Amino acid sequence: MRRSVLFLPTERQPPADAEALSHKLMVRAGLVRQLGAGLWSWLPAGWRVHEKVVQIIREEIDGIGGQELLLPVMHPRELWRKTGRDQIDELFTLEDRKGSEMVLAMTHEEAVTFHVAAAVKSYRDLPKTLYHFQVKERDEARPRAGILRTREFIMKDSYSFDRDEAGLDVQYEAHRGAYARIYARTGLEWFECQSDVGMMGGTVAHEYMAPCPAGEDDVVLAPGYAANLEVASADAQPVELPDDTALTEVATPGATTIDALSAALGLPAGALLKAYPVVAADDGRLVLVVVRGDHRVQGVKLQNALRSTFRPATPEEITAQIGPPGSIGPHEPLTAVEVLYDAAVADGPYVVGANRPDAHLRGFVVPEDAPRADVRAVEPGDTIGGETVRIVPAIEIGNIFKLGTRYSEPLGATFLDQDGRPQTIVMGSYGIGPARIAAAAVEQFADEKGISWPVAIAPWTVNLVSLGQGGTPERAAADALYEELRAAGVEVLYDDRDTGNGEKFAEAELLGCPLRLTLGKRSLDSGTIEAQRRRGLEDIDGGIPLEGAVEAVLGIIPTLA
RNA sequence: CGGGGAGUGGCGCAGUCUGGUAGCGCACCCGGCUGGGGGCCGGGCGGUCGCAGGUUCAAAUCCUGUCUCCCCGACCA
Numbered sequence: 055m056r057r058s059v060l061f062l063p064t065e066r067q068p069p070a071d072a073e074a075l076s077h078k079l080m081v082r083a084g085l086v087r088q089l090g091a092g093l094w095s096w097l098p099a100g101w102r103v104h105e106k107v108v109q110i111i112r113e114e115i116d117g118i119g120g121q122e123l124l125l126p127v128m129h130p131r132e133l134w135r136k137t138g139r140d141q142i143d144e145l146f147t148l149e150d151r152k153g154s155e156m157v158l159a160m161t162h163e164e165a166v167t168f169h170v171a172a173a174v175k176s177y178r179d180l181p182k183t184l185y186h187f188q189v190k191e192r193d194e195a196r197p198r199a200g201i202l203r204t205r206e207f208i209m210k211d212s213y214s215f216d217r218d219e220a221g222l223d224v225q226y227e228a229h230r231g232a233y234a235r236i237y238a239r240t241g242l243e244w245f246e247c248q249s250d251v252g253m254m255g256g257t258v259a260h261e262y263m264a265p266c267p268a269g270e271d272d273v274v275l276a277p278g279y280a281a282n283l284e285v286a287s288a289d290a291q292p293v294e295l296p297d298d299t300a301l302t303e304v305a306t307p308g309a310t311t312i313d314a315l316s317a318a319l320g321l322p323a324g325a326l327l328k329a330y331p332v333v334a335a336d337d338g339r340l341v342l343v344v345v346r347g348d349h350r351v352q353g354v355k356l357q358n359a360l361r362s363t364f365r366p367a368t369p370e371e372i373t374a375q376i377g378p379p380g381s382i383g384p385h386e387p388l389t390a391v392e393v394l395y396d397a398a399v400a401d402g403p404y405v406v407g408a409n410r411p412d413a414h415l416r417g418f419v420v421p422e423d424a425p426r427a428d429v430r431a432v433e434p435g436d437t438i439g440g441e442t443v444r445i446v447p448a449i450e451i452g453n454i455f456k457l458g459t460r461y462s463e464p465l466g467a468t469f470l471d472q473d474g475r476p477q478t479i480v481m482g483s484y485g486i487g488p489a490r491i492a493a494a495a496v497e498q499f500a501d502e503k504g505i506s507w508p509v510a511i512a513p514w515t516v517n518l519v520s521l522g523q524g525g526t527p528e529r530a531a532a533d534a535l536y537e538e539l540r541a542a543g544v545e546v547l548y549d550d551r552d553t554g555n556g557e558k559f560a561e562a563e564l565l566g567c568p569l570r571l572t573l574g575k576r577s578l579d580s581g582t583i584e585a586q587r588r589r590g591l592e593d594i595d596g597g598i599p600l601e602g603a604v605e606a607v608l609g610i611i612p613t614l615a
Numbered sequence: 616c617g618g619g620g621a622g623u624g625g626c627g628c629a630g631u632c633u634g635g636u637a638g639c640g641c642a643c644c645c646g647g648c649u650g651g652g653g654g655c656c657g658g659g660c661g662g663u664c665g666c667a668g669g670u671u672c673a674a675a676u677c678c679u680g681u682c683u684c685c686c687c688g689a690c691c692a
Contacts, residue, residue: 066641066653067627071620071685082626091684142692160692195616195690203691270691521651556652563652574651584651 055514056536057549061098063087064561074268076496077200079505083565085492085513092197092205099565100492102513104208107240107488108187110510111210114236118228120183120212125165127189131155133164136464144192158191163461163483166213170479171467174215180469180479181221183228185212187488199268201489202449208489214482215462217471222456222480226258229454229484233262237451240491241508241615243498247273248281249453250354262452264490266497269447276438284354287428288436288443290346290398293324298403298417301385307412310380312347315414319405323347327404327418329382331367331375331391334360340367340375344384345396345430352431359394359427377409385409385418395420397428449494452486499589505566506588509614514547516607517567519559521574523552532573535583535603542604544611563588568614569607571598589615 061084068078069088080086085100096104112122131147134140134157140147146158159165166184174180190209197203214225230246237244242264249261261282263273274286281287309315316323326347333340341360345351357363369379375391376382383406384393402419436443461467462479471477492511499506509515518536522528529550536548547567549558555574562570572584582597585607598606 063625065626069685070627073686088684137692139692144691163692192691196686196688198686523650554652554654555650556654558653559651560653572651576651 055547057547058551060547062565063097064564072200074199074202074497075500076202076266076268076493079496079500079564080200080493083505086201088200092194092203094201094204094206094489099513103492103507103511104488106511106513107491108208108210110239111236111486111488112187114232114239115183115185115210115212117235118183118232120185122186123184124186125159125162125169125188127159127191128156129159129165131157133168133465137164137461138464139164144194146191146193159188160190160192161209161483161485162186162188162211163213163457163481164465167461167465167467167479167481170213170215171462171465174467174469174479177217177469177471177477181214181216181225183212183214183225185210185484199270201493202268203270204489207487210486210488212484214484215467216480216482217469217477218480219458222458222482226454226456226482229482230260233452233454233484233486236486237262237264237491239510240495241510242451242491242494244451245273245275245280245448248285250282250284250358258456260454261450262486263448264451264494264498265446265448266494267447268493268497269449271448271450272445273448274432274438275444275446276441279438279443283431283445284352285358286432286443288432288438290349290430290433291324291435291437293322293346293348293400295325295400295403296321296405296416301415301417303408303413303415304405305412306381306414309412309414315405316347319414319416321405324349325405327383327399327406329376329384329407331372331382332356332360332364333367333371334362334364336362339392340371341392341394342376342382342384343394343396343429344399346398349396349398349430349433351396351429355427355431356429359429377407378411381407381411381413382409383407383415383418384420385415393424394429395424395426396430397426398430399426449490449497451490451494452484454484455482457481457483500566501591503560503591504564507566507568509568509611512545512566512568514545514567515611515614516544516546516569516571517562517565518546518548518571518573519555519562520548520550521555521558521572526575528573528575528578531578531600535571535573538604539607542608544604544607563591569610571603571607585610587614 064084065082068082072078084097087095089095131140145160148156150156187208187210191206194205197205216222245263247261247263249259272283274281274283306318309318312323312326315326324346327344328347330343330351332343343351372379403417405414405416406418408415459478462481467479468476495508496505520529520532539546566588568588570586577583581600583603584597585594
């Protein structure tokens with residue numbers, strides 16, 4: 055591609071309202087442009103990146119037997135009513151001119167299962183894996199960070215259909231393998247993480263996370279361990295407890311926070327217990343959740359432990375059922391309130407609220423038969439297998455779910471087994487967002503000069519910069535090299551503009567193609583073309599010879615990151 | 616949804632408090648110089664100041680309403 059004809063609107067300054075690095079750089083480099091909140095257009099160079107990612111995914115999903123198709127974005131609402139998902143807040147809804155209710159698909163379980171339900175009759179028709187690359191529409195409460203969280207985006211979603219759980223296990227493992235190969239090929243740093251299945255999900259889920267500062271999630275890492283903070287478990291740092299032998303009330307005027315209490319009593323926060331009253335949404339029961347003073351409740355873990363969503367209890371509810379907020383604790387007379395202890399809480403003795411104003415109790419010992427569950431967030435300093443965990447922000451770049459019969463059941467996707475008995479199809483679903491892979495690559499490899507694409511997803515492999523102006527011998531040489539590289543199948547962006555050299559260099563570094571070739575008058579004089587790897591701005595020693603340049607480039611390409 | 620902020624040429628901004636001919640840098644166009652790191656000089660094009668209504672002799676500026684966008688949080692089948 056000749057730069058002189060390419061639609062690549064670059065900017066010297068990032069948009070004023072951009073925060074995330076990938077947002078700033080992708081806009082500056084002319085890869086993407088915003089149309090509205092969470093609505094982004096892909097310009098030619100950016101779309102090349104997107105489609106490079108798409109092709110890698112396509113090859114690997116085809117490689118495990120996936121069959122590509124294409125499902126609509128607009129669906130009859132009735133279909134979503136059957137699975138109950140028409141009530142989701144993020145679902146865009148509309149009416150056509152006849153007043154028929156429609157929705158814009160946020161994923162495609164309903165649509166694909168609709169067709170499978172109609173077409174699959176026999177166990178002989180299974181298993182199947184179907185997939186597509188299609189637009190997803192989600193009315194996000196808050197789109198953010200450029201293309202990291204948008205309201206409309208393309209997702210590769212595949213769906214597996216099996217006779218039984220064992221079949222699902224096979225397909226699930228096949229996808230795990232394909233995903234590992236996909237992410238490895240993109241050149242990203244990534245982790246496969248245990249993840250939450252969600253309230254509507256099946257039994258098992260993994261998500262694929264790319265660590266980077268703009269990440270919305272936190273990943274807990276230890277040797278051989280990676281999990282979303284929402285589900286992660288680790289061993290808490292030990293705490294030295296006081297040797298109180300009896301339950302004793304102590305006055306703690308004004309000390310209603312862990313910090314204040316810790317200071318007032320001269321005890322570490324971990325020697326106190328924090329009581330967190332919540333109300334379960336399903337039956338309205340109040341549960342007093344108790345964690346160590348130096349720990350925090352993790353919402354998703356607690357939700358899973360309660361088997362219900364929940365909300366914090368109001369001060370009125372706390373006062374009426376337990377005691378004054380700030381001094382509540384898990385002891386008599388609390389028999390009317392359900393207490394749930396975090397698994398990291400030891401036997402004691404701890405300091406707890408006395409359920410009276412300005413008073414706490416020392417020497418509290420957790421009852422032997424008290425219910426426990428791991429509901430706390432992993433903290434820095436926790437260990438797994440004796441190794442201290444790392445907690446890093448990350449972007450979710452894919453996820454896979456064992457769905458079971460969550461969709462096949464309500465949509466009537468059944469088949470007749472060998473004995474002629476109807477069975478419900480067992481499903482899995484598997485998503486990847488190519489745009490997020492692109493953004494994660496920008497985040498992970500950018501430097502102060504700009505983007506540094508992994509070669510596998512770079513818009514062009516080579517950026518050939520001609521320093522000569524039109525009509526000069528060096529320009530003619532660059533023209534010739536450009537044609538030779540193209541003929542050899544090299545993807546090359548050729549900066550053939552009559553503009554300042556500094557501008558060309560700066561733009562090449564901003565755009566981030568893995569290999570830059572510089573051909574100017576010096577090159578003709580010396581017989582060598584300067585070559586520089588974008589990653590680390592590392593010059594290739596001695597450059598490459600003007601004669602036989604194509605062969606030299608072909609030799610360098612496999613060594614690019 | 617709660618909190619905070621912003622809408623002035625393609626981008627980044629000043630001007631608004633204190634009403635009085637809409638400005639700057641970059642980009643763009645023309646000419647010249649330059650020619651290995653966003654170069655220099657000169658001359659230009661381009662904006663009904665988000666929108667609507669109001670106050671006023673006069674509104675980017677004051678008032679009312681409204682739309683849009685961004686950030687933090689909640690949320691993110």
